[in-house]
Amino acid sequence: MSTLTALARAQAWSAGTAQRVALVRHVHLAERPLVFVPLALAGEASAPLATMVGDDPDSPRLLVVSQPRNRDQRFAFVAELADVMVSYMEGFCSVAEEVAAGRDETRPRFVNAPQVVVPNQAAIGFVRLLGRSTRFRRTTGEFAVGPAVPVLGRWLTYLAERTEHPGSCLLLAATEALSRHWASGQSELEDLNLAALMGWIDPPPGMTGEEAAAAAEDPVLSPPAGPATDPGFDNEVLESLIEACSRADGDAAASSRAVAALERALAGQLVPTWRLVWRALELLRALPEGASVARRWEGDRDSFTGYAAYLRDTGLPQPRRDGAVAAARRLDWLERAQASYAAERAFDDPLAMAEYRMTGEAFAGLVVKAEPDRLDHSGKRRKLRPLIMVETTDPVRAEVGTVMTAVTRQGQSARVVSISADSGDAMSAENGPEDGAEPAGMVRIVLELSGGMGRSLTAAPGSVPEVGEWLCYSSLTADYQRPWEFPPAEETPWTHGGPPQPYVPADEDAVEEWS
């Protein structure tokens, strides 16, 4: 949260409709995403009850467990789900391109990757748990399950883990994707309700966002997006339908009638959410894609390609817990990814950059003076170091000496030479730092440029900003940063529990109860 998004929320409340907090779309949207709306039985850790799944908005596949506490039915459900999901995943594993990997080497990368879209963050938690409860299963021996079940478990676990990677789009929660682009007039907590959030963003004709969001809170008009069902529905509808299914066990005709009734009721709970997720995707698709979205999707494709290869070659399920070194490496990786994701978003989107302009980490303004031919004589060799002066009303908090880059001139770095709040003939005289944090007034910043101007002592045409150009400078960087070095797993220090036992799938994993 920041003052900018808080203001957008206030404006949304006052206007009665959601306000944009992004000018471009920061998520990749697949041509053919797989929408997955799961429902779970209340009170259980991960007992699937029903799901609507598919890549065609007009023909969802409805899967239902008519006796959610029956282990065989549960695995039958997972096998059916695997049928849809695993074949969707594997559909992306056929066409690969070769990309450079170091000097003279290439590696394959699938030209496309899967994208699974769920309604909300809680559904991602369900994906994680369903993955956890199925990935260790065995397809032979006692308690054997269908061959696709453990494969599905591994894929689900992979997808859920990948969501921790900033900017990854392999598994998306609709509420989260929407919140990154719109501010509603309600609180973040209320935004977790997909129907209410969509009410603010896309209210039905004749309704304000506030009215639509209020209507969305009625579980009868607008069933919850899951995985938890509405307790009223559980008590008044679901319980008797499930009982009818149990009673009809053995009587084929009665059983199919009971199951059909249950399916109808559950479809009634799922269809509104199914439509909302597709509508959310439509709204997102209408936004212009951010410049770095494709690059991040390449990262997702790399990751997907890598895991598909691992699954094909080794295929061991993910361990229950990471070892110390693996966990530390992962955290380090996530931190660096977070920093570069934040920078990329700011470079792609003036509204995202405005967050940094608010805090003084970036500023934007017009070039009011330029000395494109200035040379630096201080060293042995003369160097071309043009000076420009930028005038801004942003609350600048950069210090003299800070190196910044302009969004539109990323090959060129600019060192802050002076900051002055008054009228400035600061171009030639090196003024000392003055208090530049005065927010409302005009601030003049003198910057010394280097790089991106050619090799000679006169700048290549167009390589130095001219008077009248509007520039936005920040100290953000999306550059590659070297990972921290960690010891190999077998040298894990005793402070971190010593070398971990290598993971070997155990029998107890495979036959674990699921009740």
Next chain:
Amino acid sequence: MTNTEARLDQIRGPVPPRPHNARTIAALTSNPACVRRAILDAAGVDKAKLAAALGLPAPFGQSRFAITRGNAFEQQVKANGCAELLRLLREQLGLPIPEVSYDDLEEVAGNPGLPMRHARTRQLLTRAADSGDDAGTLFDHPLLCLEVGGRLAYLEPDLIAFRLRGKFHVVEIKSFAAIDGQADPDKVAAAAIQSAVYVLALRQLLADSGHAADLVADEVFLVCPENFANRPTAAVLDVRKQLTVLRRQLSRLAFIAELVEALPPDICLDLEPDAAGVARRPAAELAGALHVLPPRYMPECLASCEMCRYCRDGARAETAALGRAVREDLGGVDYVETALQLAAGELTAGGGEEDAAALLRTAERLRLECLQAAQFPAPDFRGSHESLAAPQSLETTA
């Protein structure tokens, strides 16, 4: 009966007070500054009924599937004199537990009255504390009692007080799963604060008979299903922090008397219909009475308080209704429209809000600049909430 109690009884009307339980006492810690909740709880008003009478019922319900599962799990853990529980404490927590006896305090000679049961609990637990013998004893369904805001609240926990080597431990049985050693942190936090309520009540009970507080351990045993099975697992929870928080909040509630003093003399929230089945107090009258109890709504209330929708409705024009963080990011300005007017420069900041105003104006300028550059139509923020216009000067909102 003290004056305060008489006033609270009058507020509630001629119905028995709704008893506190560990959940409601724990909830006191989540929004302690809310006078409305403090008074309603102290008076024992049925908040769910009140909210329904006001036309904005609480969005809470519990699925029977969850209740059934919770009960089944508890029964399983407690079956055969808590055999399963003892196994867990021995094997997983490594407690050297000798032979253990089991006492169920659920009913006293067929008399389930609360004061009787509490007396029985007190008698047995005090005797055990006095005896000083080393034998383990499990006390199931003890009925505890805690003073909340100057009133006694009976607590009927589904818990077991386990006495081992002269010390009492609280055992809390919950039906949310711990998967690979990790459970939902929100649920664990809720369980911890509820257990702390029981620890506190147990301590008070023993303190009354002159026993030291540390006779009740500040570590409680949490029992919940392991992974995806029904098999239980146990963990030790340290609730020292929760105890501190609770004690502080409960001591604050002693000020209930002062709050009540400040109320107009005739407020009444009687929800009982008269003999003809007509509500004695129409919704408008109830709302008028509630109006004098200042609420402190925040979105977190939606998860815990029965009055949440009603209070949210009343707080619509406030920045706090958009979340505490939003309020802070808007410079602590109370009303949404005030924040917008400050941002647009339509309102001059007064007393100490110049910084907030400058921040808001910068934010407004940056948003407009970006949206206009992207050729978005300038948004129209006025109009949909004319009736909720904020006070015109900042002084009145301070």
